[in-house]
């Protein structure tokens with residue numbers, strides 16, 4: 001499912017230009033030619049974003065925006081950009097008062113409009129299932145995703161599992177990019193460098209729930225993100241701080257547990273102090289692998305490390321990614337080489353994975369019905385089932 005944009009404008013030329021530009025960017029576009037039709041379509045079709053002209057027959061853009069805001073209470077707020085005809089402050093303020101999130105003055109360059117749309121969507125306009133910070137107690141589970149080697153799909157699985165937990169299971173979900181030097185969440189999720197990161201969280205001496213909330217970024221897919229440092233050099237700040245005082249990490253993760261049902265951690269390969277602490281803190285470690293020789297060599301080493309750390313069996317689980325890709329090693333070969341069972345399998349779908357990556361829209365958001373999405377969804381369901389059942393037992 002592509003991101004859906006509703007254009008509300010009575011000017012046919014503007015409609016044409018906008019529809020063309022938006023479609024080129026991969027958006028799905030619907031058009032309403034007056035304010036009243038705009039309100040109706042906004043409420044019926046629930047688009048992901050609305051472009052709203054000001055001067056229109058039947059109902060002007062201000063009134064239409066107000067009606068949409070009044071009607072959508074409790075069901076999530078659609079981001080609205082006003083298309084104003086003058087850079088007049090009064091007009092702009094009126095638009096914002098009516099409930100618009102941003103405005104752009106006609107004539108505008110399509111590229112500028114696209115940038116505004118992306119920025120607004122990235123702020124998390126999409127309804128997130130249960131807002132973090134709501135007072136209900138969370139499940140508070142921490143799941144680490146650790147690669148048996150680079151490039152096996154750890155980030156892909158972590159992102160899409162997080163979105164599945166948030167969207168399909170209505171869990172408050174955060175994703176932490178703990179690949180400190182070369183974190184990929186920003187590129188995979190189409191975010192700029194000008195966002196807060198783990199560096200702010202780790203450098204704050206009095207980090208509390210409110211401060212922590214200001215350091216996470218809401219993504220339109222419904223998940224909250226704590227991003228990696230913006231540059232590899234800044235990663236040193238985190239590592240150094242953790243070396244001086246490991247409690248800063250525990251404190252930060254403790255806050256995440258209080259805010260979210262699930263905090264997923266996308267890790268990088270390597271057994272260092274930082275990663276060892278993450279292993280310790282995690283409730284479960286998903287070791288992501290593919291069926292190839294290098295993973296079959298690495299996984300036993302990882303498992304041995306986990307045993308030597310004293311972790312119980314169930315804490316470490318194996319996730320075989322691209323399970324049906326032809327590598328000459330099938331699942332049962334891999335299991336007998338490892339001498340243990342593979343806990344989860346995610347199918348291979350090169351096109352789906354790569355096009356999601358290039359568009360900055362994870363497949364779990366844009367193509368929830370695709371086989372790859374379904375495969376990750378079923379993994380997320382099992383994960384949630386295990387923990388939700390745990391929580392019920394703990395309460396009983």
Ligand SMILES: Nc1ncnc2c1ncn2[C@@H]1O[C@H](COP(=O)(O)OP(=O)(O)OP(=O)(O)O)[C@@H](O)[C@H]1O
Pocket residue numbers: 147149150151152153154155156157179184321322346347348349350351353354357372
């Ligand atoms: N199930 C899958 N089917 C097909 N392609 C996949 C699948 N999972 C991941 N990929 C592709 O594999 C490549 C690597 O994925 P990703 O960046 O998620 O891996 P990673 O383990 O996080 O890598 P890194 O070591 O760089 O952090 C990407 O091009 C991604 O689209």
Ligand SMILES: [Mg+2]
Pocket residue numbers: 154155156179184
């Ligand atoms: Mg990665």
